[in-house]
Amino acid sequence: xxxxxxxxxxxxxxxxxxxxxxxxxxxxxxxxxxxxxxxxxxxxxxxxxxxxxxxxxxxxxxxxxxxxxxxxxxxxxxxxxxxxxxxxxxxxxxxxxxxxxxxxxxxxxxxxxxxxxxxxxxxxxxxxxxxxxxxxxxxxxxxxxxxxxxxxxxxxxxxxxxxxxxxxxxxxxxxxxxxxxxxxxxxxxxxxxxxxxxxxxxxxxxxxxxxxxxxxxxxxxxxxxxxxxxxxxxxxxxxxxxxxxxxxxxxx
Amino acid sequence: xxxxxxxxxxxxxxxxxxxxxxxxxxxxxxxxxxxxxxxxxxxxxxxxxxxxxxxxxxxxxxxxxxxxxxxxxxxxxxxxxxxxxxxxxxxxxxxxxxxxxxxxxxxxxxxxxxxxxxxxxxxxxxxxxxxxxxxxxxxxxxxxxxxxxxxxxxxxxxxxxxxxxxxxxxxxxxxxxxxxxxxxxxxxxxxxxxxxxxxxxxxxxxxxxxxxxxxxxxxxxxxxxxxxxxxxxxxxxxxxxxxxxxxxxxxx
Numbered sequence: 001x002x003x004x005x006x007x008x009x010x011x012x013x014x015x016x017x018x019x020x021x022x023x024x025x026x027x028x029x030x031x032x033x034x035x036x037x038x039x040x041x042x043x044x045x046x047x048x049x050x051x052x053x054x055x056x057x058x059x060x061x062x063x064x065x066x067x068x069x070x071x072x073x074x075x076x077x078x079x080x081x082x083x084x085x086x087x088x089x090x091x092x093x094x095x096x097x098x099x100x101x102x103x104x105x106x107x108x109x110x111x112x113x114x115x116x117x118x119x120x121x122x123x124x125x126x127x128x129x130x131x132x133x134x135x136x137x138x139x140x141x142x143x144x145x146x147x148x149x150x151x152x153x154x155x156x157x158x159x160x161x162x163x164x165x166x167x168x169x170x171x172x173x174x175x176x177x178x179x180x181x182x183x184x185x186x187x188x189x190x191x192x193x194x195x196x197x198x199x200x201x202x203x204x205x206x207x208x209x210x211x212x213x214x215x216x217x218x219x220x221x222x223x224x225x226x227x228x229x230x231x232x233x234x235x236x237x238x239x240x241x242x243x244x245x246x247x248x249x250x251x252x
Numbered sequence: 253x254x255x256x257x258x259x260x261x262x263x264x265x266x267x268x269x270x271x272x273x274x275x276x277x278x279x280x281x282x283x284x285x286x287x288x289x290x291x292x293x294x295x296x297x298x299x300x301x302x303x304x305x306x307x308x309x310x311x312x313x314x315x316x317x318x319x320x321x322x323x324x325x326x327x328x329x330x331x332x333x334x335x336x337x338x339x340x341x342x343x344x345x346x347x348x349x350x351x352x353x354x355x356x357x358x359x360x361x362x363x364x365x366x367x368x369x370x371x372x373x374x375x376x377x378x379x380x381x382x383x384x385x386x387x388x389x390x391x392x393x394x395x396x397x398x399x400x401x402x403x404x405x406x407x408x409x410x411x412x413x414x415x416x417x418x419x420x421x422x423x424x425x426x427x428x429x430x431x432x433x434x435x436x437x438x439x440x441x442x443x444x445x446x447x448x449x450x451x452x453x454x455x456x457x458x459x460x461x462x463x464x465x466x467x468x469x470x471x472x473x474x475x476x477x478x479x480x481x482x483x484x485x486x487x488x489x490x491x492x493x494x495x496x497x498x499x500x501x502x503x504x
Binding site: 143 | 253277280281284285286310350392398399400401402405408413
């Protein structure tokens, strides 16, 4: 079972939820399994207000943070998990079945890292763009004849699995002496991606028609590589240097 | 993972559900995880009609059977599981946490037995009377500060756990040569309980003021004993004989 402080490090993120009943249902399921941190990306304002002002709305819903974009919502997270059933789309990231997820979360939580668990909008789920910010896609093993779950029910199933099945050794809670470098936050990876993109453009590596596709592939690649924080710092320094040389070159 | 025919042997039972949205949510979660058999005990008729006639109601909801009582709904089941959070009540049966339930269901399903999974009404859950028909109480491990789950979400969590975690060896599906006697059905146990009660009354063992309490304790005891079908047949024969002697004695 997870301790309270470990549960607090699991950041639940709803991307553009529409139905106020679903928002309330996700919040209720969080409370049922002891999770407290909710962020909501670009909600439809009238429904968001309605969900938060509903009678009996849990405190965690009233305290939920609102952000304009997904990268902002996951800025401080080191492991980013997207959810979905993915039956109609070929995934670009590693896919892990929910019932096999717990062992992958033990180490990050033991190291005290923040983990994001993202749920997409009711109608179509997370977009390809949203998913490109994720390290892992978590698939709930549903029946292929009826794969699409209600948002509140899908969230309840995920919270149950995490609360009941992650075993974090509380003895080993202090970082061990020979700890690996921690992973970079999602926003550090975004800074790096933007910088590399600027280099691509400056060098004309990336013609205008290819920019969106290259940006997408780059974001995926940076997450697939599992750079640690030191790698990311080094890469940032290196690409800043390249960019500076490129710009200086152009002006002399 | 369970095969289709194993899923068909899991009988989902809703006792007096009130909210048509919840009935629909349970049915949808069943379809998501491949379960098809629903029975509903004494539903509130207008809401039951509304749930079944809703746009997009899954076929399993349209096919659901309606019964007047819980014993009737579980008549052909050999293992009966009640669900709940049970925080306010001292349970009279063995309690198993949902995440530890799967191993207990392997054998019954391998033997081809029918298993009932019962959900109570939204407001107060299963009554003490309802629970006295259950062999095991299944508890979803929720946070003690917010233990009570929404019906549709609780059902989704249970179906997910059963679908993802029960491992029934499909090689050993034929009953082994040295198979144990199968368990009695719930309705066989009820026939036996009624007969024993009749004996209690006939012998003045059970005065009128104690009849309800004795009936309750007897039902619990018969389930706790794990009688097999042959035991039950023998006990039926024995108590029928006792009753016949008692009645004959009285009339001579």
